[in-house]
Amino acid sequence: MPVVVALLGACVGSFLNVVAWRLPREESIVLPPSHCHRCGSRLRWFENVPLLGWLLLRGRCGHCGAPISCRYPLVELLSAGLWVAALLAQPSAMGSQPQPWLLVAAGWLLLSWLLPLVLIDLDRLWLPEPLCRIGLLIGLAVTAVIGFQQGAEIGRELLFHHLVAAGVGLVGFETVSALAHKAIGRPALGLGDAKLAALLGAWLGLTGLGITVILAVFAGAVLGSIGRLSGLLGKHQPFPFGPFLAAGGAAVWLLGNDLWLAVLGLVW
Structure with a gap:
């Protein structure tokens, strides 16, 4: 099961690479099929195989020789x-007796949703x-x-609890951002972070x-x-805070509130 899941995760990671590249450029995430960004040549099926395709090509386009960023296989590996x-x-957020398969599916969805947000924020500060x-609406539906x-x-x-949490997250970050802007005269947090x-x-x-x-602020x-x-x-160079929030959220989902509360209790 872990091997099959890892393969599926790598395939999803391959698609998320496409989303992170095309969405900021307002391009379709479906068409055209995967192609070289330099020469436009369509990738052959075996060149699209996650991880292996990049290795077979030795990190370069098979048509024009343009370098292919190592971020592609790394994201596929991370997703897996x-x-x-x-x-x-x-x-800890979904009650005391949820169906295990529902939790697993929810985790796959949340973690996969966060990945392109991290990549885009790293690239564009956006x-x-x-x-x-x-993602918020899906979270409430789940x-x-x-x-x-x-x-x-x-x-x-x-x-109700999660609706309140969403509202607190939005209003709280917007308020902190506005206060910080007044205090230091420049934006400290983007509206996207809220x-x-x-x-x-x-x-x-x-x-x-x-x-x-707490985890995001400490790591940041x-x-x-x-x-x-x-x-x-x-x-005064800005750097993205979204990846820290996403990493903190992923850590909380994967390990649960109790473990992190114990860790934070030991730290303090």
Whole structure:
């Protein structure tokens, strides 16, 4: 089962690479089929095989020799790993007795949805509003399905809790962004970060969202400081916060609230 899941995850990762490349350029994610961005030559079927295709081509287009970024196989590998990890995930946000297969499917969907958001934010310092909005709605729908599967009372409670979490994520980040802008005279957080926080609230609930934000702020502060001190980042150079939020959300989904609360308790 893990091998099959890893293969499926790698195939999904291959598609997510296409989404991350084409969506910011307002291109169709379906047509035309995969092709070289330099010469336009269509890739043959075996060149599209996740991981193996890049290795067979030795990282270069088979027609014009243009280099193919190593990000493509790395994203496919990451997606495969996340899909396998979702088999053992212990999310705390979906009630006490959800159907295991529903949790696994929900994890695959959430983790796959976050990947293109991370890639686009790394490339463009931009989190597409449609992806965030649709991801939020899907999160609420998944919450409802898993919740009502456990009973009407649990379904209503979970859905309300996650709606509140989404609202808190959106309003909270927008408020912090506005206050920071007034304090330092320049944007500290983008509006896309607020929408991503709302998406994560819809999936993780209020406690999960709170843990996610703590993990994201800590990781962002550490890596940002390293970047400034090493000279990789300029004094006022912006860097994306979305990947930290997404990574924190994925960590909370995969490992659950209790483990992270215990870790944070030990730290403090």
